[in-house]
Amino acid sequence: MSNLNWALWTVAALLLFWGIGAYNRLMRLRNAIAAAFVQLDEHLTTRAQLCSKLLILLQPLLSNERATFEALELAQAEVSAAAQAARPRPYLAEPVGMLGVASAVHAAALTRLMSMLEHHAELREQADLYALVDELKMVERQRSFARQLFNQAVGQFNEAITQFPTRVLASMYGFREARSL
Numbered sequence: 001m002s003n004l005n006w007a008l009w010t011v012a013a014l015l016l017f018w019g020i021g022a023y024n025r026l027m028r029l030r031n032a033i034a035a036a037f038v039q040l041d042e043h044l045t046t047r048a049q050l051c052s053k054l055l056i057l058l059q060p061l062l063s064n065e066r067a068t069f070e071a072l073e074l075a076q077a078e079v080s081a082a083a084q085a086a087r088p089r090p091y092l093a094e095p096v097g098m099l100g101v102a103s104a105v106h107a108a109a110l111t112r113l114m115s116m117l118e119h120h121a122e123l124r125e126q127a128d129l130y131a132l133v134d135e136l137k138m139v140e141r142q143r144s145f146a147r148q149l150f151n152q153a154v155g156q157f158n159e160a161i162t163q164f165p166t167r168v169l170a171s172m173y174g175f176r177e178a179r180s181l
Contacts, residue, residue, distance in 0.1 A: 022166045026175055029157040030091050033178055036150040037090035040181075043143035044083050050136045051076055051110070057129055058117075065116060072113055075106040090150075091157065093179035100181045110140075151180040 055069050082102040086095035114133070123129060158177050161170040 019169060022169050023173065026157070026160060026166070026170060026173075029153070029160050030175070030178075032153040033091045033150070033157055036146070036153040037086065040143065040146040040150050041083055041087065043139055043146050044079060046139050047136065047143060048076055048080060050132060050139060054113075054129075054132050054136065057126075057132065058113075061123065061126075062116075062120065068109075068113055068116055072106075072109040075102070075109040078102040079106045091154075091178045093177065096179045096181060100179070103181065147181050154178045154180040 051072060055072065058065075059069055079099070079102045082095065082099040086092075086099050090096060117123060117129075117133065160166060161175050161177060
Protein backbone atom coordinates (compact mmCIF):
# COMPACT_ATOMS: atom_id res chain seq x y z
CA MET A 1 0.00 0.00 0.00
CA SER A 2 1.20 3.41 -0.84
CA ASN A 3 1.39 6.38 1.47
CA LEU A 4 -1.67 7.87 -0.22
CA ASN A 5 -3.74 4.79 0.58
CA TRP A 6 -2.60 4.88 4.21
CA ALA A 7 -3.51 8.55 4.41
CA LEU A 8 -6.97 7.93 2.93
CA TRP A 9 -7.62 5.04 5.33
CA THR A 10 -6.45 7.17 8.24
CA VAL A 11 -8.75 10.05 7.26
CA ALA A 12 -11.68 7.65 6.78
CA ALA A 13 -11.03 6.07 10.20
CA LEU A 14 -10.81 9.49 11.86
CA LEU A 15 -14.09 10.59 10.25
CA LEU A 16 -15.77 7.37 11.32
CA PHE A 17 -14.61 7.68 14.92
CA TRP A 18 -15.52 11.37 14.99
CA GLY A 19 -18.99 10.54 13.63
CA ILE A 20 -19.53 7.85 16.25
CA GLY A 21 -18.35 10.18 19.02
CA ALA A 22 -20.51 13.07 17.84
CA TYR A 23 -23.56 10.83 17.52
CA ASN A 24 -23.02 9.43 21.02
CA ARG A 25 -22.64 12.96 22.40
CA LEU A 26 -25.91 14.07 20.81
CA MET A 27 -27.69 10.98 22.15
CA ARG A 28 -26.27 11.61 25.64
CA LEU A 29 -27.49 15.22 25.56
CA ARG A 30 -30.92 14.16 24.24
CA ASN A 31 -31.16 11.56 27.01
CA ALA A 32 -30.31 14.28 29.53
CA ILE A 33 -33.39 16.17 28.31
CA ALA A 34 -35.51 13.07 28.94
CA ALA A 35 -34.02 12.60 32.42
CA ALA A 36 -34.67 16.23 33.32
CA PHE A 37 -38.24 15.91 32.05
CA VAL A 38 -38.85 12.93 34.34
CA GLN A 39 -38.08 15.12 37.35
CA LEU A 40 -40.27 17.91 36.02
CA ASP A 41 -43.09 15.48 35.31
CA GLU A 42 -42.98 14.18 38.89
CA HIS A 43 -43.49 17.70 40.19
CA LEU A 44 -46.30 18.31 37.71
CA THR A 45 -48.03 15.16 38.96
CA THR A 46 -47.57 16.14 42.60
CA ARG A 47 -48.89 19.62 41.87
CA ALA A 48 -51.94 18.14 40.16
CA GLN A 49 -52.68 15.97 43.19
CA LEU A 50 -52.31 18.90 45.58
CA CYS A 51 -54.50 21.14 43.42
CA SER A 52 -57.19 18.45 43.37
CA LYS A 53 -57.06 18.13 47.16
CA LEU A 54 -57.21 21.90 47.52
CA LEU A 55 -60.23 22.16 45.23
CA ILE A 56 -62.04 19.37 47.09
CA LEU A 57 -61.40 21.19 50.35
CA LEU A 58 -62.41 24.64 49.04
CA GLN A 59 -65.51 23.87 46.99
CA PRO A 60 -67.84 23.38 49.98
CA LEU A 61 -66.38 26.43 51.73
CA LEU A 62 -66.58 28.84 48.77
CA SER A 63 -69.41 27.69 46.57
CA ASN A 64 -69.74 31.17 45.02
CA GLU A 65 -66.23 30.90 43.49
CA ARG A 66 -67.15 28.11 41.09
CA ALA A 67 -65.66 29.91 38.05
CA THR A 68 -62.23 30.05 39.70
CA PHE A 69 -62.38 26.36 40.55
CA GLU A 70 -63.48 25.41 37.04
CA ALA A 71 -60.70 27.48 35.50
CA LEU A 72 -58.10 25.69 37.62
CA GLU A 73 -59.62 22.27 36.88
CA LEU A 74 -59.62 22.99 33.15
CA ALA A 75 -56.06 24.30 33.24
CA GLN A 76 -54.96 21.24 35.20
CA ALA A 77 -56.56 18.95 32.63
CA GLU A 78 -54.71 20.79 29.83
CA VAL A 79 -51.37 20.47 31.66
CA SER A 80 -51.96 16.77 32.26
CA ALA A 81 -52.82 16.18 28.59
CA ALA A 82 -49.82 18.18 27.40
CA ALA A 83 -47.47 16.38 29.81
CA GLN A 84 -48.85 13.05 28.60
CA ALA A 85 -48.11 14.08 25.01
CA ALA A 86 -44.56 15.20 25.89
CA ARG A 87 -43.62 12.15 28.02
CA PRO A 88 -42.57 9.78 25.23
CA ARG A 89 -40.30 12.33 23.52
CA PRO A 90 -39.63 15.42 25.62
CA TYR A 91 -37.00 16.56 23.14
CA LEU A 92 -39.61 17.29 20.45
CA ALA A 93 -40.54 20.96 20.18
CA GLU A 94 -44.29 20.74 19.54
CA PRO A 95 -45.48 18.78 22.61
CA VAL A 96 -43.15 20.73 24.90
CA GLY A 97 -44.47 23.98 23.43
CA MET A 98 -48.03 22.87 24.18
CA LEU A 99 -46.94 22.04 27.74
CA GLY A 100 -45.41 25.50 28.09
CA VAL A 101 -48.64 27.19 27.04
CA ALA A 102 -50.74 24.95 29.28
CA SER A 103 -48.39 25.61 32.21
CA ALA A 104 -48.73 29.36 31.74
CA VAL A 105 -52.53 29.08 31.78
CA HIS A 106 -52.33 26.87 34.87
CA ALA A 107 -50.03 29.34 36.64
CA ALA A 108 -52.51 32.14 35.98
CA ALA A 109 -55.43 30.07 37.32
CA LEU A 110 -53.43 29.02 40.39
CA THR A 111 -52.39 32.62 41.05
CA ARG A 112 -56.04 33.64 40.86
CA LEU A 113 -56.97 30.92 43.37
CA MET A 114 -54.18 31.94 45.77
CA SER A 115 -55.24 35.57 45.51
CA MET A 116 -58.81 34.56 46.26
CA LEU A 117 -57.65 32.66 49.36
CA GLU A 118 -55.89 35.75 50.68
CA HIS A 119 -59.10 37.77 50.41
CA HIS A 120 -61.17 35.34 52.46
CA ALA A 121 -60.21 35.97 56.05
CA GLU A 122 -62.62 33.31 57.33
CA LEU A 123 -60.43 30.62 55.78
CA ARG A 124 -57.42 31.51 57.94
CA GLU A 125 -58.85 29.32 60.68
CA GLN A 126 -58.52 26.25 58.45
CA ALA A 127 -55.10 24.85 59.46
CA ASP A 128 -55.30 21.90 57.07
CA LEU A 129 -56.07 24.26 54.20
CA TYR A 130 -53.02 26.39 54.79
CA ALA A 131 -50.83 23.33 55.32
CA LEU A 132 -51.93 22.20 51.87
CA VAL A 133 -51.27 25.67 50.44
CA ASP A 134 -47.76 25.68 51.95
CA GLU A 135 -47.07 22.25 50.48
CA LEU A 136 -48.29 23.46 47.09
CA LYS A 137 -45.98 26.47 47.28
CA MET A 138 -43.04 24.20 48.10
CA VAL A 139 -43.86 21.93 45.15
CA GLU A 140 -44.09 24.99 42.90
CA ARG A 141 -40.58 26.03 43.92
CA GLN A 142 -39.30 22.50 43.26
CA ARG A 143 -41.10 22.43 39.90
CA SER A 144 -39.53 25.75 39.00
CA PHE A 145 -36.07 24.35 39.76
CA ALA A 146 -36.80 21.16 37.75
CA ARG A 147 -37.97 23.35 34.87
CA GLN A 148 -34.70 25.27 35.04
CA LEU A 149 -32.73 21.99 34.86
CA PHE A 150 -34.83 20.89 31.88
CA ASN A 151 -34.19 24.19 30.12
CA GLN A 152 -30.44 23.86 30.75
CA ALA A 153 -30.43 20.37 29.24
CA VAL A 154 -32.36 21.69 26.22
CA GLY A 155 -29.90 24.58 25.86
CA GLN A 156 -26.89 22.25 25.89
CA PHE A 157 -28.48 19.97 23.30
CA ASN A 158 -29.45 22.88 21.04
CA GLU A 159 -25.96 24.32 21.30
CA ALA A 160 -24.44 20.97 20.34
CA ILE A 161 -26.59 20.50 17.25
CA THR A 162 -25.80 23.98 15.93
CA GLN A 163 -22.02 23.63 16.15
CA PHE A 164 -20.11 22.84 13.01
CA PRO A 165 -19.29 20.11 11.98
CA THR A 166 -21.74 18.32 14.31
CA ARG A 167 -24.55 20.24 12.59
CA VAL A 168 -23.98 18.14 9.47
CA LEU A 169 -24.30 14.91 11.41
CA ALA A 170 -27.31 16.20 13.36
CA SER A 171 -29.24 17.02 10.20
CA MET A 172 -28.22 13.73 8.61
CA TYR A 173 -29.59 11.70 11.55
CA GLY A 174 -32.69 13.83 12.08
CA PHE A 175 -31.76 15.59 15.31
CA ARG A 176 -33.96 18.68 15.60
CA GLU A 177 -33.78 21.62 17.94
CA ALA A 178 -35.56 21.00 21.25
CA ARG A 179 -37.78 23.54 22.96
CA SER A 180 -37.45 24.88 26.46
CA LEU A 181 -40.28 25.63 28.84
